[in-house]
Amino acid sequence: MKIICIGRNYAEHAKELNNPVPKKPVVFMKPPSALLVNNKPFYYPDFTQDLHHEIEVVLKICKNGRHVQSDFAHTYYDQIALGIDFTARDLQAKCKEKGHPWEIAKGFDGSAVLSPFVPMDQFESSSIAFHLEKNGQKVQQGNTKDLIFSFDEIIKYISQFFKLQVGDLVYTGTPAGVGPVNIGDTLKGFLHTQDGTKEMFHCAIK
Ligand code: ZN
Numbered sequence: 001m002k003i004i005c006i007g008r009n010y011a012e013h014a015k016e017l018n019n020p021v022p023k024k025p026v027v028f029m030k031p032p033s034a035l036l037v038n039n040k041p042f043y044y045p046d047f048t049q050d051l052h053h054e055i056e057v058v059l060k061i062c063k064n065g066r067h068v069q070s071d072f073a074h075t076y077y078d079q080i081a082l083g084i085d086f087t088a089r090d091l092q093a094k095c096k097e098k099g100h101p102w103e104i105a106k107g108f109d110g111s112a113v114l115s116p117f118v119p120m121d122q123f124e125s126s127s128i129a130f131h132l133e134k135n136g137q138k139v140q141q142g143n144t145k146d147l148i149f150s151f152d153e154i155i156k157y158i159s160q161f162f163k164l165q166v167g168d169l170v171y172t173g174t175p176a177g178v179g180p181v182n183i184g185d186t187l188k189g190f191l192h193t194q195d196g197t198k199e200m201f202h203c204a205i206k
Helices: 011-016 070-076 089-098 151-158
Strands: 003-007 026-030 051-053 055-061 077-085 112-114 129-134 137-143 169-171 186-193 196-204
Touching: 055 129, 055 137, 055 151, 070 151, 077 169, 077 186, 077 196, 112 169, 112 196, 151 169
Parallel strands: 003 169
Antiparallel strands: 003 026, 055 077, 055 169, 077 112, 129 137, 129 186, 186 196
């Protein structure tokens, strides 16, 4: 199982970090050991002083495939979840400055918070609304209608390089409003469904 992540996939978020809006998807990976499920707490690592939350919609790959074409891309995922792409922003800044890979800033243990999955068929993939609360305050909200690269464009692009395999996860990028978390904070991710707003996960920072 692999965890493929897309960076800078909402224009407002690219701007807030002074990054250009990309012409092709920005892709990185996290190892399976990054997963944090079942509302387990996250232990603040000692290698960062600037840990940031990034709420994202996550796709679960349901079919093996390579070189997937746009028309068929939607058949490669059938469930979605919400997750957090925890980022050590200070380490990432150093990596970017030196032109180094981001793994130590993004792939550390527990850096991929993941909620349970819900079937995709209750959603229109082009307009899924979601938000993140920190200590009860809304800090990020997004809608997949604002994605620079749609789910299907992401599937098409990444499958040129990596064989998609059943169970792989795709973190599809974060909207604006990323910010620091501290020990004692609680994060909660919400998905806006036909039946109202649903809490998908919570995560206490310890
Ligand atoms: Zn992210």
